[in-house]
Amino acid sequence: MKLAILSRNSKLYSTRRLVEAAREQGHTVRVLDPLRCYMRITSEGFGMHYKGMTIGEYDAVIPRVGASITRYGSAVLRQFELMGSYTPNPSDAVLIARDKLRCHQVLAAEGIGLPVTVFGDNPDDTQDLLAMLGPPPHVIKLNEGTQGAGVMLTEKPSASRSVIEALRGLYANFLVQEFVAEAKGADLRCFVVGDRVVAAMRRQAPSGDFRSNLHRGGSAKGIKPSAMEQEVAIRAAQVVGLGIAGVDLIRSERGPLVLEVNASPGLEGIEAASRVDVAGSIIQHIASRFPPRRTRRTARVALRH
Structure with missing residues (x-):
């Protein structure tokens, strides 16, 4: 599989782990800064250049597009889609996830619990x-x-x-x-890949705060979510249209409630807390859509038989 990762910084933990996992599984991978991708759009077809060179065909693209460049990054991702590349997180789904109001409307319309x-x-x-x-x-x-x-x-x-x-x-x-007071400053991050939750962690807000984000000083511990929590997380990701998502839930008296569906969830916190190779699961999920490439060695073995 020939894979592209859209990321502004190849040294970021999440980007680096995806590159490592792809290469360990025998795939070709390249990190592309979406702001250096520029597009040609005509009724005859679609093209794209990167730093002065034509971008060739990629089997799949993983978007790691930050919130500050959502509009341009999603346009680049859409161009890859129009050029025939597969992505687990389509551009339209990324745009829905980034707009909290729209995302809540979409989830609520499907009966998914929310604050x-x-x-x-x-x-x-x-x-x-x-x-x-x-x-x-x-x-x-x-x-x-x-x-x-x-x-x-x-x-x-x-x-x-x-x-x-x-x-x-x-x-x-x-x-x-x-x-939701009964949540007591805690939430669950369920990492959804395809049709399953591959890892989860419980995040607790620091003393004096109600935000459990690790970037705000929260702590994290790997957990196994309940069957209902897993079902809600998977369904939320699917309703938004994401094949890879970090779904944040809180436990309430009326059941699990979705706080947010993240289209570019970080890997560092969830891998450290859960001790799960999340990057490897992502690559395996994407690669499962493509038949193994026929190498010279496998071709010789096939001829002998």
Whole structure:
């Protein structure tokens, strides 16, 4: 299999592990900076260059596109799709996952459990918007924030209104959600590959914080999710359209609730906590779509028989 990984930095842990796993399994792999890919689009066909050279055909492409370059990165990924490359995470699915509001709408439409969420634009409606949600505490999230950045907890109605007014003054897009107290500052990251959860970890927020992200000082421990939690995580990834996803859940009194579906989940934390070769599972899943290449050695063996 000839594989491309779209990543701005080949030295990042996740990118490096995918390269190592692909080579260990005998595949050809190259890391491409999506911002150095540029495209030719015509009704006769699609082409792409990279640093002055034509990009050849790739069997598969793994997108590791950061949130700051979502628009351009997804356009590059779509160009690969139009040129015939397979990707476990199609460009349209990446765009859905990156837009928290759209992702929540898509998941809710399929009956997947979520924290109660409200969204509005006009300042005159703030009071009624919060009434639709219910009493505080409230969790306010930037629509395209990552790794816990842009997530705030407000404990009084006046605080919620003040934060909402400030964000509107910055022309920011945001959601407001219920705070699920029984989760006790913990969530589950289920790493979905294809139709199974290959690894999972329980993340706990540090003292004095409610965000469990490892980038915010949270701790992690490998766990085995319940059958229901695995089912919800797999279904959430499939509804969004992702073959590889990090699905974040919280345990509530009404069952597992999906917080987020991540289209470019990091590997470092989950591999360390679970001690599972997640990168290897990703490569195996992608390679299973392609028949083994016929080498000279396998051809000679076939002729003898």
